[in-house]
Amino acid sequence: MKKILLFLLLLMVYCCSYSQVYLTRTAYVGFFSKTPAEDIKAVNNQVYAAVDAGKKNLAFSLLLKGFTFTKELMQEHFNENYVESDKYPKASFSGTYTGDVDLTKNGVYNVTVQGNLTLHNITKAITTPATLEVKDTHLIGTATFKAKPEDFNITIPSLVRGKIAQEITVNINADCTLKQ
Amino acid sequence: MRKKIFFSIGIFMLCLVAYAFYLYNKPHTSVAAMAPAITISAADLYAAYAQNEAAANQRFLDKVLLVKGTVSDVAHTDSTFTILLESNDIAGGVSCNVTAKNTTPASIKNGEPVSIKGRCTGFLADVMLADCAVEK
Numbered sequence: 001m002k003k004i005l006l007f008l009l010l011l012m013v014y015c016c017s018y019s020q021v022y023l024t025r026t027a028y029v030g031f032f033s034k035t036p037a038e039d040i041k042a043v044n045n046q047v048y049a050a051v052d053a054g055k056k057n058l059a060f061s062l063l064l065k066g067f068t069f070t071k072e073l074m075q076e077h078f079n080e081n082y083v084e085s086d087k088y089p090k091a092s093f094s095g096t097y098t099g100d101v102d103l104t105k106n107g108v109y110n111v112t113v114q115g116n117l118t119l120h121n122i123t124k125a126i127t128t129p130a131t132l133e134v135k136d137t138h139l140i141g142t143a144t145f146k147a148k149p150e151d152f153n154i155t156i157p158s159l160v161r162g163k164i165a166q167e168i169t170v171n172i173n174a175d176c177t178l179k180q
Numbered sequence: 181m182r183k184k185i186f187f188s189i190g191i192f193m194l195c196l197v198a199y200a201f202y203l204y205n206k207p208h209t210s211v212a213a214m215a216p217a218i219t220i221s222a223a224d225l226y227a228a229y230a231q232n233e234a235a236a237n238q239r240f241l242d243k244v245l246l247v248k249g250t251v252s253d254v255a256h257t258d259s260t261f262t263i264l265l266e267s268n269d270i271a272g273g274v275s276c277n278v279t280a281k282n283t284t285p286a287s288i289k290n291g292e293p294v295s296i297k298g299r300c301t302g303f304l305a306d307v308m309l310a311d312c313a314v315e316k
Binding site: 075 | 260
């Protein structure tokens with residue numbers, strides 16, 4: 001009897017470790033460029049994020065047209081000239097993280113995320129420190145990393161190059177809920 | 181005579197610079213102030229995208245839509261909130277990121293009918309509308 005119970009318990013643990021998928025459709029991705037000439041900020045609140053805490057995988061997906069800028073002309077240039085969102089509408093990231101996250105204990109855990117970012121039809125490896133916060137049935141991921149437009153084959157005319165930072169700061173905040 | 185021409189060219193250039201400056205600093209136009217180009221139900225909009233994304237993009241992408249549907253979920257993000265409208269398909273719906281300040285998330289209830297105006301940004305499991313305002 002005890003053995004059966006133990007077996008059942010093990011089976012449950014096994015099953016659980018494979019169904020620890022946290023999802024959100026409303027993650028936040030923002031980017032920021034700061035130069036003496038101009039500050040540029042854009043936000044997107046409709047990012048898909050999935051974290052599989054069992055396999056330590058994570059993935060993001062977003063529409064580039066979903067970024068809102070404060071100035072209309074910037075949004076137009078971003079979509080038409082830089083990321084060419086009619087041709088390449090999506091950006092995505094998929095990767096893994098290392099670091100211990102105790103899902104049964106609320107708290108903030110530091111992890112390292114490693115994966116591939118695809119933007120403008122170019123895929124590039126990215127490694128960044130990140131935090132995962134366990135809050136009951138929520139798993140909240142945050143990260144900040146830098147990316148160079150030129151790495152993604154985005155050419156910025158020399159006339160405006162001075163107004164856009166060499167490295168763009170990207171902020172991510174994904175409040176994912178456990179999928180039942 | 182030469183002075184006059186010089187002067188008028190000067191004025192013209194000044195106007196051009198002023199206009200360029202105005203265009204450059206023009207704030208992002210909020211959808212709330214625009215008239216919708218197309219009125220459609222959330223179910224029809226989702227079906228159009230699920231069937232043929234490219235054709236649906238031709239019809240809806242970058243346009244201001246007025247979408248009527250039933251609220252299936254409300255999610256909070258930092259300073260905005262997102263309303264998900266049901267479609268006839270369990271796989272997805274219409275995701276509307278509300279930036280207009282005329283509504284609070286508390287006034288939106290699951291299962292209630294609602295009309296939302298927003299700019300269509302494409303398809304990603306759900307049809308996405310950005311910069312939305314809830315119509316009363």
